[in-house]
Amino acid sequence: MIPAAAKPSHTLKRLGAQLRGEVGKCIADYRMISEGDRVMVCLSGGKDSYTLLDILLSLKRSAPVSFELIAVNLDQKHPGFPAHVLPQYLAGVGVPFRIIEQDTYSVVKRVIPQGRTLCGLCSRLRRGALYRFAAENAVTKIALGHHRDDIVETLFLNLFFGGRLKAMAPKLLSDDGRHVVIRPLAYAAERDIARYARGRAFPLIPCKLCGSQDNMQRVAVKKMLRDWEQEFPGRTESIFSALRNVEPGHLADPRHFDFAGLDRARLAPISEHDEEVLAAAFAPPLPAAPRPQPA
Secondary structure (H helix, E strand, O other): OOOOOOOOOOOHHHHHHHHHHHHHHHHHOOOOOOOOOOEEOOOOOOOHHHHHHHHHHHHHOOOOOOOOOEEEEEEEEOOOOOOOHHHHHHHHOOOOEEEEEEOOHHHHHHHHOOOOOOHHHHHHHHHHHHHHHHHHOOEEEEEOOHHHHHHHHHHHHHHHHOOOOOOOOOEEEEEEEOEEEEOOOOOHHHHHHHHHHHOOOOOOOOOOOOOOOOOOHHHHHHHHHHHHHOOOOOOHHHHHHHHHOOOHHHHOOOOOOOOOHHHHHOOOOHHHHHHHHHHHEEEEEEEOOOOOOOO
16 A cells, blocks of 8 residues: 655645646647547656656646546566556556556567667657557557656757757657647656655656666757756746747748748839838938028
């Protein structure tokens, strides 16, 4: 049994209210959840997915639409994975859940050379297993725990190492067109999620069970953004705001803006009358008349 939680502090209550407001606004802005949806919350055991599930459970009680939640974890058979933690927690909070068992760990270790990061292939295999479960269990939305910092970091990873202006969309259609993926934490800062997870004492499961190395490129970008944020507070929020205020005509991708059509769209030559009016408007002022001298 899970021990009874201590009464939350006023600070934790305010933080929870802030996160619920951010998640609620994100859901509304992107029309993430509709009447009758069956939302699958992908639970890894990390702070982000715990927070996502906790906030969605809270919002579900007062949401203007009725929807279902099901928590799903993929047990990838990492050595040392504490298989009892998530079922015990999920049963305690009373949410329907499923644990999928699939030995992707052995596949990844067999395919990836020694010393290389396992995360890329591991995430693809995990995504495939979760998508398959969603298709077989009438899931209409797949909720992931990526937050604002993840999105901004991905922007710079693609910019620096991929030559693409691309991040993570708060809502997207999967490549096969079968699943709608949502990221309700897209407006939430990682530092707030970490504080909330500590305050709620979620039973976190570390992400280092496989012994793989960190993604060094992401670590470097995370450090860069952290240093920027310390020197210029609010910069990460400003960068995320820029992702929501894109001006395609001020970038350089002809696939997303009709640069060739500008020749056809420009204004017709102005008339002679309009030229005279413009000339008068921009003409330099006449010199002041000399003042009469006293007699």
